[in-house]
Structures are given as structure tokens and as C-alpha cells.
Amino acid sequence: MKHLFNLLSWCACALPVLAQPTPPTPTSTSALSIETIMQDPRQWVGTSPSGVFWSDDSRTIYFTWHDARSADKALGDSLYKITLPAPGTAGRNAAIPAPVKVSIAERRLLPSADDRPIYNRARTLRLYEKYGDIFLLNRQTGPSGAQVRMLTSTVERESNPVFSGDEKAVIFTRAQNLFRLDLTTGFVEQLTNFDPAAKKPEAKQTDQESWLKKDQLALFDVLRLRKAKRDETERTTKAEQPHRPKTIGTDGRTVMNASLSPDGRLVTYNLMRSASSKSTIVPNFITESGFTEDLPARTKVGAPLAAVEFMVYDVRRDTALTISLASLPGITDKPDYLMPAAVTSGSATAAGRSTVAASEKTAKDTTTTRKGATTKPANRPVYVSMPVWAEGPTARYGVVSIRALDNKDRWLMLVDTESPTTMKLLDRQRDEAWVGGPGIGGAFSPGTLGWLDAQTIYYQSEADGYSHLYTQNVLTGQKTQLTKGRFEVQQVTLSADKRFFYLTTNERHPGEQHLYRLAVTSGRDGALQRTQLTTMTGANDVTLSPDESRMVIRYSASNKPWELYLLDGIKKKGTEPVAFGGSAIQLTQSTTASFQAYPWREPAVVTIQARDGQPIYARLYQPAANAAVKATGKAVVFVHGAGYLQNAHKWWSQYFREYMFHNLLVDKGYTVLDIDYRASAGYGRDWRTGIYRFMGGKDLTDHVDAAAWLVKNHGVDAKRIGIYGGSYGGFITLMAMFTTPDVFKAGAALRPVTDWAAYNHGYTSNILNEPYADTLAYRRSSPIYHAAGLKGHLLICHGMVDVNVHFQDAVRLAQRLIELKKENWELAAYPVEDHGFVEPTSWMDEYKRILKLFDERL
CATH class of the missing domain: 3.40.50.1820 (Alpha/Beta hydrolase fold, catalytic domain)
Structure with a gap:
């Protein structure tokens, strides 16, 4: 028996490896070896480009890469760029320059590759966060350093910038609180004041306490006069001072996902109290210090989870309210495996999934009798995402995704700033296994979810067994399935003018990924209106230019690593979308000789x-x-x-x-x-x-x-x-x-x-x-x-x-x-x-x- 589980065995297996000579390079006629194929892939295979993003003028492509052909001996990958010829007569046929490394000065002002672009409605301005500060880019004048305005520069981290509903200001988060920065004056106003040390406000006075107080004031002139003076002083002091947001006690809980509605009437947020769960440790024996060091690791399955409440702060009423989710349809439903007739075969059939609309099912008020006592089933704990708000200064609607912690349910609920404590069910997806699939989201992530207009949302659901794209009118409940078939919609992007969806699907073959364009108005199942935009067999990971006239394709085949390709579009007449055709031009060559x-x-x-x-x-x-x-x-x-x-x-x-x-x-x-x-x-x-x-x-x-x-x-x-x-x-x-x-x-x-x-x-x-x-x-x-x-x-x-x-x-x-x-x-x-x-x-x-x-x- 060979138990390679002792120090001598480890040393014995390590020494021959350390003594290895430089791995040989195979030729078309030589055999591969373990030493060859397992050497440093940067030196042997090469480094494929990743993290692709465009400049906002649609001229420059940025990506992370290492040029194996250059003399650059950098230990890590670097940011590169390719600046394309201007579109027009010389543009399409002009030679495309080789990639060049981006300077530190230029990198300092660029958005990050993984940033989701945050534009104003006219798409002339863009917000982004970098190094814990917030930047504003003027897209009309280009992405150069002179056109980027740094809005904050503080030790504290600012994050989650968005334009206010009227687009005159930027709303952002600092130290768990929301702030408003006026784009004209630069004036910064604090919108919330969450205090972890403060507890919830005390309960209201009882009828007895209220009566006694009134009786005292009626009986004694001195008490009545002192109160009048105190009230007058408070009114005067309050009138002199600038407005300050109400202190909201969180009782030691963490504020998450604070969001201001476009009409400025409502702040939604989550309060999370961490669970007291035992975490595991991983001992690290080979350390610089020479001592064994413990690495903090995760908890194990079944450990207690954090408790989260969904809250709203009504700005006009100056009141914080906990939103009750007890009326969620099916909030008390137990999974099938806990029921007496539980199915234990592990089979996955259509019976295991369902989607339930508000008109199709309401919350059950079932009871359980035990030893003569009647009890109502407990509500399952849930997590609530940040609302996705409709656009416009008067927009009053937002949609949240709510996930049961047992992951058997996902609800999409409508938030109305006119009645913030009552949410309306838009869609319920139930799965007796677990809710998942492309675009469905996670605990605090809504997945694919957005607005087409003031009343219509789009989202993905696995309701029919495959992740497909749907639209729904939030007022009438009318739902339309835009894609259908035995394939998955894997990524969704809405065009700037909101007329088209760009979809990545595997409908051609489960082993291929292609980009399609689908008209928003295509109607049910949209197959005839869906246009395939990529043609190369394999995977086509597309990054569209901001003006949607060009695409960078990160493409690979089963025996060819990822490279970047450019496909230029041809603008058609009138309002027709850009047409993509012809052969894509290869931009990078990453593999070694x-x-x-x-x-x-x-x-x-x-x-x-x-x-x-x-x-x-x-x-x-x-x-x-x-x-x-x-x-x-x-x-x-x-x-x-x-x-x-x-x-x-x-x-x-x-x-x-x-x-x-x-x-x-x-x-x-x-x-x-x-x-x-x-x-x-x-x-x-x-x-x-x-x-x-x-x-x-x-x-x-x-x-x-x-x-x-x-x-x-x-x-x-x-x-x-x-x-x-x-x-x-x-x-x-x-x-x-x-x-x-x-x-x-x-x-x-x-x-x-x-x-x-x-x-x-x-x-x-x-x-x-x-x-x-x-x-x-x-x-x-x-x-x-x-x-x-x-x-x-x-x-x-x-x-x-x-x-x-x-x-x-x-x-x-x-x-x-x-x-x-x-x-x-x-x-x-x-x-x-x-x-x-x-x-x-x-x-x-x-x-x-x-x-x-x-x-x-x-």
C-alpha cells in the first residue's frame, strides 16, 4: 500500500520535479510529455485576451492580455488597447494597428472592465466608480483624461453611483448611507442617517400613559408653561438648522442595497444581522514566517444563515417601515420532500417546476394541529434584491426579486412609491428542486431584469423548462414569452434605443454560442424575428460597441484558444438596425510558435x-x-x-x-x-x-x-x-x-x-x-x-x-x-x-x- 501521506513521501515526489530540465517543445512529429503540457501556460500556450470593453466613442478596444511575441517580461497580464480607424471611407478597409500596452496615466481614468455602464437617458454622460471614488465621463467629447470629471476624492469609499430621477444629481453610497451630489454646484447632501448603535424606537405610549400625561398638563400651570417654552425653543432651533435626515437605528445590523426611487419619495434597503455560525479553518504549513498559519474559511452546509429584513424609508413622512412579506403566495409552502407523500427518487420532471401569477394562486392560510393546538405554518425566510426602478423623474414603480432561502421560490414583486408597504405579485417561479438557470439571478441579484417603458418589464424564467425571455405589463399583468424552444437564453442586452434585444443562445447546437438580435415588438416566441449575427462555429462572446455599430468577438474553437475578432456593421437606411455580415477580422495572436x-x-x-x-x-x-x-x-x-x-x-x-x-x-x-x-x-x-x-x-x-x-x-x-x-x-x-x-x-x-x-x-x-x-x-x-x-x-x-x-x-x-x-x-x-x-x-x-x-x- 502506498500511503503518500507522510513527509518523506512528499519530499521524494518533490525532488525529481525540482530537478527537471527545461521542458521540451513538441513538434508536429514529436510526442507530448507531461513536462511540456503542464509548464507555465503563459510561456507555453500563451495568454488569451479577456476583460474586453470599449471606449465610449466606440473607437478603442481595451482588454487584458500578455503579448507572447513581445520582449515584455512582466510577471502578470497587462491592459492593452487597439484604436480603430474612424468609421467612414477609410475606416472599413484601413489597416488595423497592433495592440499596444496602455499607460498608467490612461489606466487611471478608465472604467473597469466589469463595470456595468451607467448612462443618463440621452446617453451623453456616464458614471463609474474606481478606487472607491466616483467619476463622470462626458461621452460627447470622448474618453480622454480632460473629459473625465472626478466627483469625489475621499478616504471613505463611494460606490453604486446612479443618476437621480431628474438627472441633475448623482446618488451614491458612502458608509452605508445615501448621498446626493448636485452636478451643477457640487453640493453634497446626505439623504439617510443609519446609526448602527441606535436601537429601534421605543413603542408608543399606552392609553394609560397618554391619559396621565394630558391630565398632568391640565392640572399644573408650571408644567404646561415649561412645555410650551421647550417646544418653542425646539421649533426655533430646528428652523435655524439645515435639514438633516432622520436618524434610523439599525440595532447593530448592517445596511445593504440602499436605493432611492427616481421620484425621491422612497428609500429601500435591507437590514442584515449576521448569524453566529462556526467557521472552518485551513492550516497553511508552507509560509514566509516559518510558522503554521490558519486561513479563515467558510461555514459548512446547514449552518445558521444571516437574518435579513426589507425596509423602506418614506422620505415625505420621515418614517422607516419594515415591509411584511407574510402575504407572499406560498411563503409557508414546504418542499415536497418534507411532505408525507415525498418523492425520493431524485427524478426531475415538469411536475417539479411551476410559475404562479397573482391571479392564479393566493397565499394559503393552512394550519397544523399538534397535541390539540392549532398553529399557523411559519413563513420561510427570504432575501430581497435592490429594486430595479423605471426611468424618469416621476417614475413610481420598481421591481424586486425575492428569493426563498431554501431556493424553491423566486417572486418578482412590484414596488409602488404611492403605497410602499403593499407589493404586487408579478411572477412566481416555483421549483421543487431549486430555482436556477441562466439569467435567473441569486440571493440578492435579480438576474436579467429591466424596463422597456414605464409599464413593461423584461426578465428570464425557467417556467417551461428552459431559461427564456419574457415581457410583462406591470399594471395589467399581460405576459409575453419572447423566446421558446429546447435551448437556453444565456445572456441578454437591451439596445440603447430599447428597440432590440441582443441575445446569446445555444439554439443552433448545445455546444455552440451565437449572438442574435430580436425586436422587442416581435411578439410571442419571436423565432421569425430573431436574426443571427455571428457565424463562426464555436463560442462567440460578443462585446458590442456603445454605438452598436461594431462588435468585438472573443472567439474560440475546440482546438484553438480564445482570440479577439472585429466585425464591423453596415448602417442601413432609415431606422433599420445595423447589418453585420462578412468575415470577422482577427485582432490578436496569442498562442506561441x-x-x-x-x-x-x-x-x-x-x-x-x-x-x-x-x-x-x-x-x-x-x-x-x-x-x-x-x-x-x-x-x-x-x-x-x-x-x-x-x-x-x-x-x-x-x-x-x-x-x-x-x-x-x-x-x-x-x-x-x-x-x-x-x-x-x-x-x-x-x-x-x-x-x-x-x-x-x-x-x-x-x-x-x-x-x-x-x-x-x-x-x-x-x-x-x-x-x-x-x-x-x-x-x-x-x-x-x-x-x-x-x-x-x-x-x-x-x-x-x-x-x-x-x-x-x-x-x-x-x-x-x-x-x-x-x-x-x-x-x-x-x-x-x-x-x-x-x-x-x-x-x-x-x-x-x-x-x-x-x-x-x-x-x-x-x-x-x-x-x-x-x-x-x-x-x-x-x-x-x-x-x-x-x-x-x-x-x-x-x-x-x-x-x-x-x-x-x-
């Missing part, structure tokens, strides 16, 4: 029928029939991580090291398969929730079915199949080796979850509920309870400073295997690595062990 020398394979994207009839999409790598290296009958199945992620697609994988490793395996005669198992992204709600209450159920049988498909169709020996993966992929590898030991002869579980009760709350509770409430789900889903089934050879690799899946997971499983007297396993620990490895030597060591495992055992 060494990387380009190898003929990287384009894996075939295939479909495999699962045992329940569902199609499984997969990437297949196999030796060519006429290649020098023939298929050997050996096969390896790779399991992607992250749970909700897609990897069987036609673009460059985020698992690029694994992709290169798969090419190496094929060079050695292996067949490699990489599937999008149940719960992978890109395939709709039922696929997403197919693991509800049983991780290691359908997601594992999908891999077993894929292995059988390899044997039946591709000459693979059923006794020579291995499996490996990291994170969730490591978890599936363990479940495969423990619960289907006759299918996979060898497995490498990298940074695996071994017990879901030890993982975080946000991810785990959605799928398995809470460990003390749904013990069945955790028992059948956690590998540590199934370790007795191990037959084949198992390699476990784990970083010791992993703050995501803690090293404790591997240690606990090691002890379990020791007590079970298993001898066909080993554990390799990596003292300086977190969840995602960084050091090339760690990658090399890990993949040498994986390759050795498969070469020896398959």
Missing part, C-alpha cells in the same frame, strides 16, 4: 443514449485509423468539475491542461471520452436538476452508460477503462470506484468532495437540502459512506490549503480506507496548492501520477 507546432485534435462532439432515453453530449478523442499509434483498447473517461458547468462543446475548454493531456493519451493509443453528465449546464432545467437529492445517481449512471457505449461502438476493452476528474469530477470518480467498481478499473480523484455535509451551504443545500433535515440525501450522495466497495486502484490528489473543498475531506477518507483495510489506494498531498493548482511543478507531479496509474493498471 511552440504551441502551434503540435497538431491539436478537434474532438468529435457526439451524443450517447442514456438508460432513460436522454441524449448525453460528449467529446470523443480517439486515434485516427491511419495513425502510427493504433487504438489499444484502453480508455479514459474524464469528468468535468464545478457541477453546473459545460465541457462537451465546440470551443476552447477551461480545462485546457486536461485537453492537452487527452491529446497525449491519444498519442499513446488511449480513447478518451468527456461527457456532459446530468446537472451540466446548457441543457435546461430537467438536466440541471437531475441530481436533486441524489448526487452520484443519474450523473454517475450517465458515465456508466458512456463506458458501455465505448465498449459497444469503439473497440474499447470493458476491463481497461479508467476515470478521473477534479472537484465534482473527483467526487464522481470516487462514487464510480466505490459503487460501480466493476465498470472502472482505475480512477484518479483530484480535490474531491468526500462528504457533502462538509461542503458549503450555497451550493449543497440547493441540491441535497440540509443534512439534519434530509439525511437520506446526504448518506446516499457522500462517497465516504460507500468506501467499502473499492476494488480497483485509486489515486487521490489534494491541495493542503484548499479553501473550497478542504484537505480534511481527503484526510477523513484516508482514515476510512485505512480502517476498511483497503490497500489499493494512495494519497498525494500538495502543501502549497489551493483548489485550483497554480505551480507548474504541482501540475507535473499530479499528472505524472495519473498517467502512471493508467499505464500500469489499464
Whole structure:
């Protein structure tokens, strides 16, 4: 038994790596090696551009990059720019200059790449935050430093700038409070005064106390005179002083998401009290100090969560009010698994999801009888997002997204400044597994949500099983589904004139992403009016220029890393939108000559029928029939991580090291398969929730079915199949080796979850509920309870400073295997690595062990 779990073993495995010479560079005829493919990717593969954004005059493209062809030896990536020729006669055919590095002086005044543009309604001005200060950019005169006005420069951080409803001022947050800065005078006015030290105001006087006070004043002249003088002094003093906002006590709670309505009548905010939850720690042994240092980490699933209240401050009435959410339809509904007729199969069908409008369902007033007492069911706790307000100085409506903490419900509710304590239900999405999918949002995020006009909103919902785009009139309730079909709308952008949506979808193929334009007025299902704007096969991650006349496409194919491409539009006559056509122009070349020398394979994207009839999409790598290296009958199945992620697609994988490793395996005669198992992204709600209450159920049988498909169709020996993966992929590898030991002869579980009760709350509770409430789900889903089934050879690799899946997971499983007297396993620990490895030597060591495992055992 090789327990690489002691200091001597760690040293022994480290020394050969440190002594490695410079990794060789493969040519089109030479074989790959672990040293080559696991070296520093900046020096070997190159650095793809990321973080793309435009200047506000639509002339300059900014992006983060490292030019592998330059002499720049910077250790990190830098900001680059390409300034395009002016549109017009010379513009489209003029040569496009090479990327140049952006100076520090220019960077200082640029918005950040991840900033959501905040424009005034005429789109002549733009707000942004940088370094904790607020800037105003005049878009009519360009983005140069002279045209940027710095509005604040303070030690305290200012954030969340927006234009006031009348656009004469900027509203921003400082130290949890809202402020108003007049754009003409620069005058700053504080709008709220939240005081963490102050408690809620005392309760009103009782009838008895009120009567006694009046009686005293009626009886005694001296009391009556003193009160009159005191009241007069207070009135005079108040009249002399400038207006100050009312002090609102928060009783030690944190103020979140404060927002002023466009009409200035209402401030909405959340008050959060942190829960007293025990957090985990991760010991760090390799430190500069020479001492072991504890890294603070997360809580575990099921720990108490923060309590949040949704509040409004009525500016006119000078009153703060708690908004009761007790009337939310279904607020007391329990999930099906807690009901007597609970379904425990983990199946995901249309019955598990629903959308409920205000006219279709009202809150239930059910009661529970226990020992003769009648009690009303408790309201489920919820989180409320910041309102998305309609535009205009007199706009009175906003929409909030409310999420149940158990994530079974999402409500969209209308806030009206005329009656702030009464919200109207617009849409309810219920899912007995968990609410999710592209554009749906999270705890305090509304996801895709905006206004088309003063009465119409747009949003995304999985109501029909796929995330699609909807519009709704907030007054009449009239709802229109703009997209429909067995595909997902993955990103939504509204055009500046609000006439079109720009949609990224996978409707052409689950493994492709393209940009489409859809008229807002297209009506139900909008298929005929949807225009495809990108054509390159793979993924097209588009950033439109502010004037929507050009697009930068961050594009990749399955065997080509990401590069930037430019596609110019042609302005049509009249009010017709810009037409995009022709070939996109490549702007960057990021890969090195060494990387380009190898003929990287384009894996075939295939479909495999699962045992329940569902199609499984997969990437297949196999030796060519006429290649020098023939298929050997050996096969390896790779399991992607992250749970909700897609990897069987036609673009460059985020698992690029694994992709290169798969090419190496094929060079050695292996067949490699990489599937999008149940719960992978890109395939709709039922696929997403197919693991509800049983991780290691359908997601594992999908891999077993894929292995059988390899044997039946591709000459693979059923006794020579291995499996490996990291994170969730490591978890599936363990479940495969423990619960289907006759299918996979060898497995490498990298940074695996071994017990879901030890993982975080946000991810785990959605799928398995809470460990003390749904013990069945955790028992059948956690590998540590199934370790007795191990037959084949198992390699476990784990970083010791992993703050995501803690090293404790591997240690606990090691002890379990020791007590079970298993001898066909080993554990390799990596003292300086977190969840995602960084050091090339760690990658090399890990993949040498994986390759050795498969070469020896398959």
C-alpha cells in the first residue's frame, strides 16, 4: 500500500520535479510529455485576451492580455488597447494597428472592465466608480483624461453611483448611507442617517400613559408653561438648522442595497444581522514566517444563515417601515420532500417546476394541529434584491426579486412609491428542486431584469423548462414569452434605443454560442424575428460597441484558444438596425510558435443514449485509423468539475491542461471520452436538476452508460477503462470506484468532495437540502459512506490549503480506507496548492501520477 501521506513521501515526489530540465517543445512529429503540457501556460500556450470593453466613442478596444511575441517580461497580464480607424471611407478597409500596452496615466481614468455602464437617458454622460471614488465621463467629447470629471476624492469609499430621477444629481453610497451630489454646484447632501448603535424606537405610549400625561398638563400651570417654552425653543432651533435626515437605528445590523426611487419619495434597503455560525479553518504549513498559519474559511452546509429584513424609508413622512412579506403566495409552502407523500427518487420532471401569477394562486392560510393546538405554518425566510426602478423623474414603480432561502421560490414583486408597504405579485417561479438557470439571478441579484417603458418589464424564467425571455405589463399583468424552444437564453442586452434585444443562445447546437438580435415588438416566441449575427462555429462572446455599430468577438474553437475578432456593421437606411455580415477580422495572436507546432485534435462532439432515453453530449478523442499509434483498447473517461458547468462543446475548454493531456493519451493509443453528465449546464432545467437529492445517481449512471457505449461502438476493452476528474469530477470518480467498481478499473480523484455535509451551504443545500433535515440525501450522495466497495486502484490528489473543498475531506477518507483495510489506494498531498493548482511543478507531479496509474493498471 502506498500511503503518500507522510513527509518523506512528499519530499521524494518533490525532488525529481525540482530537478527537471527545461521542458521540451513538441513538434508536429514529436510526442507530448507531461513536462511540456503542464509548464507555465503563459510561456507555453500563451495568454488569451479577456476583460474586453470599449471606449465610449466606440473607437478603442481595451482588454487584458500578455503579448507572447513581445520582449515584455512582466510577471502578470497587462491592459492593452487597439484604436480603430474612424468609421467612414477609410475606416472599413484601413489597416488595423497592433495592440499596444496602455499607460498608467490612461489606466487611471478608465472604467473597469466589469463595470456595468451607467448612462443618463440621452446617453451623453456616464458614471463609474474606481478606487472607491466616483467619476463622470462626458461621452460627447470622448474618453480622454480632460473629459473625465472626478466627483469625489475621499478616504471613505463611494460606490453604486446612479443618476437621480431628474438627472441633475448623482446618488451614491458612502458608509452605508445615501448621498446626493448636485452636478451643477457640487453640493453634497446626505439623504439617510443609519446609526448602527441606535436601537429601534421605543413603542408608543399606552392609553394609560397618554391619559396621565394630558391630565398632568391640565392640572399644573408650571408644567404646561415649561412645555410650551421647550417646544418653542425646539421649533426655533430646528428652523435655524439645515435639514438633516432622520436618524434610523439599525440595532447593530448592517445596511445593504440602499436605493432611492427616481421620484425621491422612497428609500429601500435591507437590514442584515449576521448569524453566529462556526467557521472552518485551513492550516497553511508552507509560509514566509516559518510558522503554521490558519486561513479563515467558510461555514459548512446547514449552518445558521444571516437574518435579513426589507425596509423602506418614506422620505415625505420621515418614517422607516419594515415591509411584511407574510402575504407572499406560498411563503409557508414546504418542499415536497418534507411532505408525507415525498418523492425520493431524485427524478426531475415538469411536475417539479411551476410559475404562479397573482391571479392564479393566493397565499394559503393552512394550519397544523399538534397535541390539540392549532398553529399557523411559519413563513420561510427570504432575501430581497435592490429594486430595479423605471426611468424618469416621476417614475413610481420598481421591481424586486425575492428569493426563498431554501431556493424553491423566486417572486418578482412590484414596488409602488404611492403605497410602499403593499407589493404586487408579478411572477412566481416555483421549483421543487431549486430555482436556477441562466439569467435567473441569486440571493440578492435579480438576474436579467429591466424596463422597456414605464409599464413593461423584461426578465428570464425557467417556467417551461428552459431559461427564456419574457415581457410583462406591470399594471395589467399581460405576459409575453419572447423566446421558446429546447435551448437556453444565456445572456441578454437591451439596445440603447430599447428597440432590440441582443441575445446569446445555444439554439443552433448545445455546444455552440451565437449572438442574435430580436425586436422587442416581435411578439410571442419571436423565432421569425430573431436574426443571427455571428457565424463562426464555436463560442462567440460578443462585446458590442456603445454605438452598436461594431462588435468585438472573443472567439474560440475546440482546438484553438480564445482570440479577439472585429466585425464591423453596415448602417442601413432609415431606422433599420445595423447589418453585420462578412468575415470577422482577427485582432490578436496569442498562442506561441511552440504551441502551434503540435497538431491539436478537434474532438468529435457526439451524443450517447442514456438508460432513460436522454441524449448525453460528449467529446470523443480517439486515434485516427491511419495513425502510427493504433487504438489499444484502453480508455479514459474524464469528468468535468464545478457541477453546473459545460465541457462537451465546440470551443476552447477551461480545462485546457486536461485537453492537452487527452491529446497525449491519444498519442499513446488511449480513447478518451468527456461527457456532459446530468446537472451540466446548457441543457435546461430537467438536466440541471437531475441530481436533486441524489448526487452520484443519474450523473454517475450517465458515465456508466458512456463506458458501455465505448465498449459497444469503439473497440474499447470493458476491463481497461479508467476515470478521473477534479472537484465534482473527483467526487464522481470516487462514487464510480466505490459503487460501480466493476465498470472502472482505475480512477484518479483530484480535490474531491468526500462528504457533502462538509461542503458549503450555497451550493449543497440547493441540491441535497440540509443534512439534519434530509439525511437520506446526504448518506446516499457522500462517497465516504460507500468506501467499502473499492476494488480497483485509486489515486487521490489534494491541495493542503484548499479553501473550497478542504484537505480534511481527503484526510477523513484516508482514515476510512485505512480502517476498511483497503490497500489499493494512495494519497498525494500538495502543501502549497489551493483548489485550483497554480505551480507548474504541482501540475507535473499530479499528472505524472495519473498517467502512471493508467499505464500500469489499464
